[in-house]
Amino acid sequence: MRETDEIDRRTFLKGAGGMLMASSMDARSYVRILGANDRIRLAQLGCGDRSEGHVHMAHLASKQMPVETVAVCDLWSLARDRRAAQVKKVFGTEPQQFKYSEEMLARKDIDGVMIATADFQHAKLCIDVVQAGKDCYVEKPFANVLVEAKQARDVVRASKQVVQMGTQHRSEPYPLAVRDIVRSGKIGKVVHIEQEWNVNEERWRFVGVDTGISPAMLQDANMEWKGWLYGRKSQLREEDTDWKRWLLGKPDRPFDPHVYLEFRLYKEFSSGIFDQWLSHGSDLVHLWMDEAYPASVVANGGIFIWNDGRENPDTCVTAVTYPKGFLYTYKTTFGNSYRSFSRLQGRDGTIENFGGEGASLFITSREGSRQEYDPVESGPVYTKVPLESPSRDGQVTVHVPGAAPPDSLGPGDDNVEHLMNWLRAMQARKEPNATVDHGFSHSVVCIMAAQSYLNGTRLYWDPKREEITNQPV
DSSP states (O other), X not given: OOXXXXXHHHHHHTTOOGGXXXXXXXXXXXXXXXXXXXXXXXXXXXXXXXXXXXXXXXXXXXXXXXXXXXXXXXXXXXXXXXXXXXXXXXXXXXXXXESSHHXXXXXXXXXXXXXXXXXXXXXXXXXXXXXXXXXXXXOSOSOSSHHHHHHHHHHHHHSOOOEEEXXXXXXXXXXXXXXXXXXXXXXXXXXXXXXXXXXXXXXXXXXXXXXXXXXGGGOOTTSXXXXXXXXXXXXOOGGGSOHHHHHTTSOOOOOOHHHHHOGGGSTTTOOTHIIIIIHHHHHHHHXXXXXXXXXXXXXXXXXXXXXXXXXXXXXXXXXXXETTTEEEEEEEESBOOOOOXXXXXXXXXXXXXXSSTTOOEEEEESTTSTTOOOTTTTSOOOOSSSOOOOXXXXXXXXXXXXXXXXXXXXXXXXXXXXXXXXXXXXXXXXXXXXXXXXXXXXXXXXXXXXXXXXXXXXXEEETTTTXXXXXXX
8 A cells, every 4th residue: 555644645735646756757757658469567556355356357357458467565464465365376476565555656567556445545546656657447436535536636637647447337238228228318307316225234344354253143233342343353463564654644543453454434534335335326327317516415324233333324315416407315224135226217217226236137117207197096006026017118128238137236346347448448548437537526426425424414516616515506
């Protein structure tokens, strides 16, 4: 990982990319012009669980074009060793290991860097990578602090680097097919998009990986969570990492392995559900509706199930309005996993998706359209489940020629096509499917939702000044 100290924080805010300013100018002059047959050399920045998927995708991509992972970087020695072992297993070569990213980024032959660090580090590290003259694949959320989102976006825009957001659904056939259906006008003006993505688990607690404890051992939510949490021994030791560098300019605090490994539960480092899942949800809405920014956002929820010391909600709901005139509602609970779905409601019909984030099973129908103005007087009457629209409503399952058959699970996070899109864009020196502007847009929604939840207020977006306000614009 690359983390700046307090002094570097001031440098960052002035437009520099932390400690890399001096070395990045030298590295930039060595950027190669990639040809179609050139081997693309990738580096992994951040070696936690998500980077395992990054290496997996790179390996899948290597079967289609010449690409390899040549370096891994993480502050934690154990994480570095694990990821290096994976790279050696799948690629058959030993990657160079780095503790500090400025050392890795000084390596002249690295073409692209894949960032899979903590949420609050993404934007700053993206700046470092870009200013070092490397192309970048950065996980979502792009940023969870507005000033950092602006800074990183502007640095990328001013560069010649190819930067891909890890919002992989922009490269998947079924979400793109839904966008085309909406654009065609088949369901008329969209008035409401609803998403409900649920699980029934203590999401983002490091249970099995860090301690060997099975989640099945922790089914009783009434147990003394805090005593168990802070009484257990973590594999992460302070001497095996660099805690102050990991904080990346955040206020200093005593070393805490649970914060380090479970950052998504703590509000100073992540907004949890908003950063992790609303980022994908809002990005899909932006894709389907050709929108970039919200008009207003309000959020509510709380910690209702997992009273384990977490600060971010385990249940939340967000309502977002958009300039085109429609409402978007997003909801998640960690206490019940019943039938996650997405639904687009138009004046002339409805598109429904069955499953959680990434699910590819969509149906279209005229159900709910203007000829069914009232469910009692003109709508269908159901007498059994599962429900299916009457034949008069023309229910059709969306199929994309050449794509895998749709289902309620979808292709999963390790979407090689999204990575291939980035690699091809690197060769062609063109924009990828999920640009930095798309990343900035989903970040605005997530940041506003988190602030609304914490402050209990409805917030508004000023697109001209690019500021969050308490009053309608």
